[in-house]
Amino acid sequence: MTKKLYDEDSHIRQFKARVVACQAEGSAYRVELDQTAFFAEGGGQASDRGRLGGQTVLGVQEQGDHIYHVLPGPLPVGSEVEGEIDWAFRFDNMQQHSGEHILSGLVYALKGYHNVGFHMNESLTTIDFDGPLTQEELEDLEQKANQVIYENEPVRILYPGEEELQRLAYRSKKELSGRVRIVALGSSDLCACCAPHVKETGEVGALKIVDAQHYKGGMRLTILCGARARGDYAIKHQMLRELGAQFSVAPLQVQQAVLKEQQELQQLKSRIAALSDALIEARAAQVTADTPLCLVEPALDTVSARKLVNALVEKGCPLAAVLLPKEGSALYQYVIGSGKTDVRPLAKTLSEQLGGRGGGSAAMIQGTVTGAAAQAATILEQYFRGA
Protein backbone atom coordinates (compact mmCIF):
# COMPACT_ATOMS: atom_id res chain seq x y z
CA MET A 1 0.00 0.00 0.00
CA THR A 2 1.36 3.45 -0.96
CA LYS A 3 1.04 6.10 1.75
CA LYS A 4 -0.62 9.18 0.28
CA LEU A 5 1.16 12.21 1.71
CA TYR A 6 -1.38 14.63 0.24
CA ASP A 7 -4.09 13.01 2.37
CA GLU A 8 -2.48 14.53 5.47
CA ASP A 9 -1.07 17.66 3.88
CA SER A 10 -2.10 18.84 0.43
CA HIS A 11 0.72 21.42 0.48
CA ILE A 12 3.66 19.01 0.50
CA ARG A 13 5.66 19.88 -2.61
CA GLN A 14 8.89 17.96 -1.96
CA PHE A 15 9.29 14.61 -0.30
CA LYS A 16 11.67 11.67 0.21
CA ALA A 17 10.57 8.09 -0.34
CA ARG A 18 11.91 4.57 -0.77
CA VAL A 19 11.52 2.70 -4.05
CA VAL A 20 9.64 -0.53 -3.33
CA ALA A 21 9.16 -1.76 -6.92
CA CYS A 22 10.27 -0.87 -10.44
CA GLN A 23 8.96 -2.64 -13.51
CA ALA A 24 9.61 -2.07 -17.19
CA GLU A 25 6.46 -1.38 -19.17
CA GLY A 26 6.96 -0.83 -22.88
CA SER A 27 9.63 1.83 -23.21
CA ALA A 28 8.87 3.27 -19.72
CA TYR A 29 9.09 2.11 -16.09
CA ARG A 30 6.42 1.82 -13.41
CA VAL A 31 7.87 2.84 -10.06
CA GLU A 32 6.15 2.24 -6.74
CA LEU A 33 7.23 4.12 -3.60
CA ASP A 34 6.48 3.55 0.09
CA GLN A 35 4.91 7.03 0.15
CA THR A 36 4.18 9.78 -2.36
CA ALA A 37 2.89 13.34 -2.72
CA PHE A 38 1.93 12.63 -6.36
CA PHE A 39 -1.83 12.44 -6.83
CA ALA A 40 -3.05 9.93 -9.41
CA GLU A 41 -5.91 11.01 -11.64
CA GLY A 42 -9.31 10.73 -9.96
CA GLY A 43 -12.58 12.44 -9.08
CA GLY A 44 -12.28 14.73 -12.11
CA GLN A 45 -8.80 15.99 -11.20
CA ALA A 46 -5.75 15.32 -13.40
CA SER A 47 -2.72 13.43 -12.09
CA ASP A 48 0.17 15.48 -10.76
CA ARG A 49 3.20 16.42 -12.81
CA GLY A 50 6.71 16.82 -11.51
CA ARG A 51 10.06 15.10 -11.04
CA LEU A 52 11.09 11.94 -9.23
CA GLY A 53 14.69 10.75 -8.72
CA GLY A 54 15.86 13.36 -11.24
CA GLN A 55 13.41 12.19 -13.93
CA THR A 56 10.27 13.76 -15.34
CA VAL A 57 7.14 11.93 -14.19
CA LEU A 58 5.20 10.93 -17.32
CA GLY A 59 2.04 9.85 -15.50
CA VAL A 60 0.67 8.66 -12.16
CA GLN A 61 -1.70 5.71 -11.88
CA GLU A 62 -3.61 4.25 -8.96
CA GLN A 63 -4.50 0.57 -8.84
CA GLY A 64 -6.08 -0.73 -5.66
CA ASP A 65 -3.94 0.56 -2.78
CA HIS A 66 -0.90 1.13 -4.98
CA ILE A 67 0.26 4.25 -6.76
CA TYR A 68 2.57 3.86 -9.76
CA HIS A 69 4.77 6.62 -11.16
CA VAL A 70 5.53 6.26 -14.87
CA LEU A 71 9.14 7.27 -15.56
CA PRO A 72 11.34 7.24 -18.67
CA GLY A 73 14.10 5.33 -16.83
CA PRO A 74 14.37 2.82 -13.95
CA LEU A 75 15.06 3.61 -10.26
CA PRO A 76 16.96 1.10 -8.07
CA VAL A 77 14.62 -0.82 -5.71
CA GLY A 78 15.47 -0.05 -2.07
CA SER A 79 17.02 3.33 -2.82
CA GLU A 80 15.81 6.59 -1.35
CA VAL A 81 14.65 9.13 -3.93
CA GLU A 82 13.50 12.71 -3.86
CA GLY A 83 10.29 13.81 -5.48
CA GLU A 84 8.92 17.24 -6.30
CA ILE A 85 5.46 17.93 -7.65
CA ASP A 86 4.69 20.73 -10.13
CA TRP A 87 3.20 23.00 -7.48
CA ALA A 88 1.74 25.64 -9.81
CA PHE A 89 -0.18 22.92 -11.70
CA ARG A 90 -1.36 21.21 -8.48
CA PHE A 91 -2.41 24.44 -6.77
CA ASP A 92 -4.38 25.54 -9.86
CA ASN A 93 -6.12 22.14 -9.92
CA MET A 94 -6.94 22.39 -6.20
CA GLN A 95 -8.34 25.93 -6.63
CA GLN A 96 -10.69 24.72 -9.38
CA HIS A 97 -11.68 21.51 -7.60
CA SER A 98 -12.32 23.09 -4.18
CA GLY A 99 -14.26 25.87 -5.94
CA GLU A 100 -16.38 23.21 -7.61
CA HIS A 101 -17.14 21.65 -4.19
CA ILE A 102 -18.16 25.05 -2.77
CA LEU A 103 -20.54 25.74 -5.66
CA SER A 104 -21.95 22.18 -5.81
CA GLY A 105 -22.57 22.29 -2.05
CA LEU A 106 -24.45 25.58 -2.37
CA VAL A 107 -26.53 24.36 -5.34
CA TYR A 108 -27.44 21.22 -3.35
CA ALA A 109 -28.30 23.24 -0.21
CA LEU A 110 -30.37 25.86 -2.07
CA LYS A 111 -32.02 23.82 -4.82
CA GLY A 112 -31.46 20.15 -3.91
CA TYR A 113 -29.80 19.51 -7.29
CA HIS A 114 -26.99 16.98 -7.61
CA ASN A 115 -23.67 17.43 -9.34
CA VAL A 116 -23.97 14.73 -12.03
CA GLY A 117 -20.88 15.56 -14.07
CA PHE A 118 -17.56 17.27 -13.39
CA HIS A 119 -14.86 17.91 -15.99
CA MET A 120 -11.69 19.87 -15.51
CA ASN A 121 -9.05 20.68 -18.08
CA GLU A 122 -6.21 23.20 -18.18
CA SER A 123 -8.46 26.10 -19.13
CA LEU A 124 -12.03 25.35 -17.99
CA THR A 125 -14.07 23.49 -15.41
CA THR A 126 -17.62 22.39 -16.16
CA ILE A 127 -20.19 21.12 -13.66
CA ASP A 128 -23.48 19.49 -14.66
CA PHE A 129 -26.50 19.82 -12.34
CA ASP A 130 -29.74 17.86 -12.65
CA GLY A 131 -32.04 20.87 -12.53
CA PRO A 132 -32.47 24.30 -14.12
CA LEU A 133 -31.15 27.57 -12.65
CA THR A 134 -32.29 31.09 -13.49
CA GLN A 135 -29.93 34.00 -14.12
CA GLU A 136 -30.88 35.48 -10.71
CA GLU A 137 -30.13 32.15 -8.98
CA LEU A 138 -26.77 31.93 -10.75
CA GLU A 139 -25.83 35.43 -9.60
CA ASP A 140 -26.94 34.60 -6.05
CA LEU A 141 -24.94 31.34 -6.08
CA GLU A 142 -21.82 33.08 -7.37
CA GLN A 143 -22.09 35.73 -4.67
CA LYS A 144 -22.60 33.09 -1.94
CA ALA A 145 -19.68 30.97 -3.23
CA ASN A 146 -17.37 33.98 -3.02
CA GLN A 147 -18.67 34.70 0.49
CA VAL A 148 -17.54 31.19 1.53
CA ILE A 149 -14.13 32.02 0.02
CA TYR A 150 -13.87 35.37 1.89
CA GLU A 151 -14.71 33.68 5.19
CA ASN A 152 -11.62 31.50 4.76
CA GLU A 153 -13.14 28.48 6.43
CA PRO A 154 -10.93 25.44 7.12
CA VAL A 155 -11.06 22.45 4.76
CA ARG A 156 -10.88 19.17 6.66
CA ILE A 157 -10.45 15.57 5.55
CA LEU A 158 -12.55 13.11 7.56
CA TYR A 159 -12.65 9.32 7.69
CA PRO A 160 -15.88 8.61 9.58
CA GLY A 161 -16.63 5.17 11.01
CA GLU A 162 -19.32 3.01 9.40
CA GLU A 163 -22.05 4.19 11.82
CA GLU A 164 -21.12 7.86 11.62
CA LEU A 165 -21.02 7.63 7.85
CA GLN A 166 -24.62 6.36 7.86
CA ARG A 167 -25.70 9.43 9.83
CA LEU A 168 -23.66 11.93 7.82
CA ALA A 169 -25.45 13.93 5.12
CA TYR A 170 -22.70 14.05 2.52
CA ARG A 171 -22.79 14.45 -1.23
CA SER A 172 -21.60 11.52 -3.30
CA LYS A 173 -21.99 10.37 -6.90
CA LYS A 174 -22.36 6.74 -5.79
CA GLU A 175 -23.31 4.57 -2.81
CA LEU A 176 -20.21 4.20 -0.61
CA SER A 177 -19.15 1.95 2.27
CA GLY A 178 -15.94 1.01 4.09
CA ARG A 179 -13.23 3.67 4.52
CA VAL A 180 -14.73 6.74 2.90
CA ARG A 181 -12.78 9.98 2.55
CA ILE A 182 -15.00 12.99 3.21
CA VAL A 183 -13.91 16.51 2.31
CA ALA A 184 -15.51 19.05 4.68
CA LEU A 185 -15.47 22.61 3.34
CA GLY A 186 -16.02 24.74 6.42
CA SER A 187 -19.53 24.25 7.72
CA SER A 188 -21.19 24.39 4.32
CA ASP A 189 -20.37 21.19 2.48
CA LEU A 190 -19.52 17.53 3.00
CA CYS A 191 -18.55 15.50 -0.04
CA ALA A 192 -16.93 12.13 -0.65
CA CYS A 193 -13.79 12.82 -2.71
CA CYS A 194 -10.33 11.30 -3.14
CA ALA A 195 -8.52 14.39 -4.44
CA PRO A 196 -6.26 16.86 -2.63
CA HIS A 197 -7.95 20.19 -1.78
CA VAL A 198 -6.92 23.65 -0.56
CA LYS A 199 -6.38 24.04 3.20
CA GLU A 200 -8.72 27.00 3.65
CA THR A 201 -11.52 28.15 1.38
CA GLY A 202 -9.72 31.51 0.99
CA GLU A 203 -7.07 29.79 -1.14
CA VAL A 204 -9.67 29.34 -3.89
CA GLY A 205 -9.24 33.10 -4.34
CA ALA A 206 -12.34 33.79 -6.42
CA LEU A 207 -15.08 31.92 -8.25
CA LYS A 208 -16.67 33.16 -11.46
CA ILE A 209 -19.43 31.44 -13.44
CA VAL A 210 -18.50 32.30 -17.03
CA ASP A 211 -21.11 30.24 -18.86
CA ALA A 212 -24.43 28.50 -18.16
CA GLN A 213 -26.17 26.29 -20.70
CA HIS A 214 -29.30 24.18 -20.45
CA TYR A 215 -28.05 20.62 -20.68
CA LYS A 216 -29.97 17.30 -20.52
CA GLY A 217 -32.85 18.83 -18.54
CA GLY A 218 -30.42 20.51 -16.12
CA MET A 219 -27.59 22.97 -16.35
CA ARG A 220 -23.96 22.86 -17.41
CA LEU A 221 -22.00 25.61 -15.68
CA THR A 222 -18.48 26.65 -16.64
CA ILE A 223 -16.47 28.14 -13.80
CA LEU A 224 -13.08 29.75 -13.32
CA CYS A 225 -11.42 29.89 -9.90
CA GLY A 226 -8.34 31.57 -8.43
CA ALA A 227 -5.68 32.71 -10.88
CA ARG A 228 -7.84 31.63 -13.83
CA ALA A 229 -10.62 34.04 -12.74
CA ARG A 230 -8.08 36.86 -12.38
CA GLY A 231 -6.60 36.04 -15.81
CA ASP A 232 -10.07 36.11 -17.37
CA TYR A 233 -10.79 39.46 -15.68
CA ALA A 234 -7.48 40.86 -16.97
CA ILE A 235 -8.21 39.82 -20.59
CA LYS A 236 -11.74 41.24 -20.46
CA HIS A 237 -10.64 44.45 -18.78
CA GLN A 238 -7.92 44.97 -21.40
CA MET A 239 -10.49 44.36 -24.14
CA LEU A 240 -12.86 46.95 -22.63
CA ARG A 241 -10.03 49.46 -22.19
CA GLU A 242 -9.04 49.12 -25.85
CA LEU A 243 -12.65 49.36 -27.03
CA GLY A 244 -13.15 52.35 -24.72
CA ALA A 245 -10.12 54.06 -26.27
CA GLN A 246 -11.63 53.51 -29.75
CA PHE A 247 -14.91 55.08 -28.65
CA SER A 248 -13.18 57.68 -26.43
CA VAL A 249 -15.13 56.55 -23.36
CA ALA A 250 -14.31 54.84 -20.04
CA PRO A 251 -14.30 50.98 -20.08
CA LEU A 252 -17.66 50.79 -18.28
CA GLN A 253 -19.29 53.09 -20.84
CA VAL A 254 -18.40 50.91 -23.84
CA GLN A 255 -21.80 49.21 -23.97
CA GLN A 256 -23.59 52.56 -24.11
CA ALA A 257 -21.20 53.78 -26.81
CA VAL A 258 -21.78 50.62 -28.89
CA LEU A 259 -25.58 51.00 -28.60
CA LYS A 260 -25.31 54.63 -29.70
CA GLU A 261 -23.13 53.61 -32.67
CA GLN A 262 -25.64 50.89 -33.61
CA GLN A 263 -28.44 53.47 -33.62
CA GLU A 264 -26.38 55.79 -35.82
CA LEU A 265 -25.58 52.90 -38.15
CA GLN A 266 -29.29 52.09 -38.44
CA GLN A 267 -30.05 55.73 -39.31
CA LEU A 268 -27.28 55.73 -41.92
CA LYS A 269 -28.65 52.52 -43.47
CA SER A 270 -32.10 54.14 -43.73
CA ARG A 271 -30.60 57.24 -45.36
CA ILE A 272 -28.59 55.14 -47.84
CA ALA A 273 -31.74 53.16 -48.72
CA ALA A 274 -33.66 56.41 -49.33
CA LEU A 275 -30.82 57.85 -51.46
CA SER A 276 -30.55 54.60 -53.44
CA ASP A 277 -34.30 54.68 -54.14
CA ALA A 278 -34.01 58.31 -55.32
CA LEU A 279 -31.07 57.37 -57.58
CA ILE A 280 -33.02 54.41 -59.02
CA GLU A 281 -36.00 56.68 -59.72
CA ALA A 282 -33.78 59.31 -61.42
CA ARG A 283 -32.02 56.70 -63.61
CA ALA A 284 -35.31 55.06 -64.57
CA ALA A 285 -36.72 58.47 -65.58
CA GLN A 286 -33.90 58.89 -68.13
CA VAL A 287 -34.60 55.62 -69.91
CA THR A 288 -35.68 55.70 -73.50
CA ALA A 289 -37.57 52.57 -74.34
CA ASP A 290 -35.93 50.11 -76.74
CA THR A 291 -32.35 51.26 -75.96
CA PRO A 292 -30.16 48.75 -74.10
CA LEU A 293 -28.39 50.25 -71.10
CA CYS A 294 -25.18 49.51 -69.21
CA LEU A 295 -24.75 51.58 -66.05
CA VAL A 296 -21.74 51.65 -63.72
CA GLU A 297 -23.02 52.41 -60.20
CA PRO A 298 -20.33 52.32 -57.48
CA ALA A 299 -22.74 53.75 -54.88
CA LEU A 300 -25.29 50.90 -55.07
CA ASP A 301 -25.35 47.50 -53.39
CA THR A 302 -26.70 44.36 -55.09
CA VAL A 303 -30.21 44.72 -53.60
CA SER A 304 -30.51 48.27 -55.02
CA ALA A 305 -28.92 47.14 -58.31
CA ARG A 306 -31.66 44.50 -58.70
CA LYS A 307 -34.28 47.17 -57.97
CA LEU A 308 -32.71 49.43 -60.61
CA VAL A 309 -32.60 46.65 -63.23
CA ASN A 310 -36.28 45.85 -62.53
CA ALA A 311 -37.22 49.54 -62.82
CA LEU A 312 -35.34 49.87 -66.14
CA VAL A 313 -36.92 46.71 -67.58
CA GLU A 314 -40.38 47.91 -66.49
CA LYS A 315 -39.74 51.15 -68.36
CA GLY A 316 -39.28 49.11 -71.54
CA CYS A 317 -35.47 48.79 -71.58
CA PRO A 318 -34.81 45.59 -73.63
CA LEU A 319 -31.59 44.73 -71.77
CA ALA A 320 -30.46 46.46 -68.58
CA ALA A 321 -27.04 45.90 -66.99
CA VAL A 322 -25.75 47.43 -63.77
CA LEU A 323 -22.08 47.02 -62.84
CA LEU A 324 -21.00 47.49 -59.23
CA PRO A 325 -17.24 48.21 -59.08
CA LYS A 326 -15.53 48.12 -55.69
CA GLU A 327 -12.93 50.75 -54.94
CA GLY A 328 -9.40 49.36 -54.87
CA SER A 329 -10.44 45.99 -56.28
CA ALA A 330 -10.52 44.50 -59.79
CA LEU A 331 -13.45 42.37 -58.69
CA TYR A 332 -16.94 43.67 -59.33
CA GLN A 333 -20.50 42.46 -59.34
CA TYR A 334 -23.10 42.70 -62.04
CA VAL A 335 -26.87 42.43 -62.28
CA ILE A 336 -28.41 42.05 -65.75
CA GLY A 337 -32.09 41.75 -66.63
CA SER A 338 -34.39 41.66 -69.60
CA GLY A 339 -38.08 41.30 -70.24
CA LYS A 340 -37.49 40.23 -73.82
CA THR A 341 -34.49 37.86 -74.10
CA ASP A 342 -33.11 34.99 -72.03
CA VAL A 343 -30.04 36.52 -70.32
CA ARG A 344 -28.61 33.26 -68.98
CA PRO A 345 -26.16 32.73 -71.92
CA LEU A 346 -24.72 36.16 -71.09
CA ALA A 347 -23.62 34.95 -67.64
CA LYS A 348 -21.70 32.16 -69.36
CA THR A 349 -20.07 34.58 -71.84
CA LEU A 350 -19.01 36.97 -69.05
CA SER A 351 -17.55 34.15 -66.94
CA GLU A 352 -15.67 32.73 -69.91
CA GLN A 353 -14.22 36.04 -71.09
CA LEU A 354 -13.60 37.81 -67.78
CA GLY A 355 -13.36 34.99 -65.26
CA GLY A 356 -15.63 34.77 -62.24
CA ARG A 357 -19.03 33.21 -61.84
CA GLY A 358 -22.68 34.00 -62.12
CA GLY A 359 -26.11 32.75 -63.05
CA GLY A 360 -29.80 33.16 -62.40
CA SER A 361 -33.12 33.03 -64.23
CA ALA A 362 -34.01 33.81 -67.85
CA ALA A 363 -35.15 37.29 -66.74
CA MET A 364 -32.27 38.19 -64.40
CA ILE A 365 -28.67 37.10 -63.81
CA GLN A 366 -26.23 38.12 -61.13
CA GLY A 367 -22.53 37.41 -60.72
CA THR A 368 -18.97 38.50 -60.11
CA VAL A 369 -16.25 39.14 -62.66
CA THR A 370 -12.74 40.60 -62.65
CA GLY A 371 -11.05 43.15 -64.91
CA ALA A 372 -12.00 46.65 -66.01
CA ALA A 373 -15.65 47.65 -66.15
CA ALA A 374 -14.98 48.89 -69.72
CA GLN A 375 -14.25 45.31 -70.82
CA ALA A 376 -17.59 44.13 -69.48
CA ALA A 377 -19.30 47.08 -71.17
CA THR A 378 -17.72 46.05 -74.53
CA ILE A 379 -18.89 42.47 -74.13
CA LEU A 380 -22.37 43.71 -73.24
CA GLU A 381 -22.46 46.07 -76.23
CA GLN A 382 -21.57 43.23 -78.57
CA TYR A 383 -24.30 41.20 -76.95
CA PHE A 384 -26.80 44.08 -77.28
CA ARG A 385 -26.14 44.30 -81.00
CA GLY A 386 -26.73 40.59 -81.31
CA ALA A 387 -29.83 40.68 -79.08
Ligand SMILES: [Zn+2]
Ligand atom coordinates in the same frame (compact mmCIF):
# COMPACT_ATOMS: atom_id res chain seq x y z
ZN1 LIG B 1 -14.16 16.27 -5.46
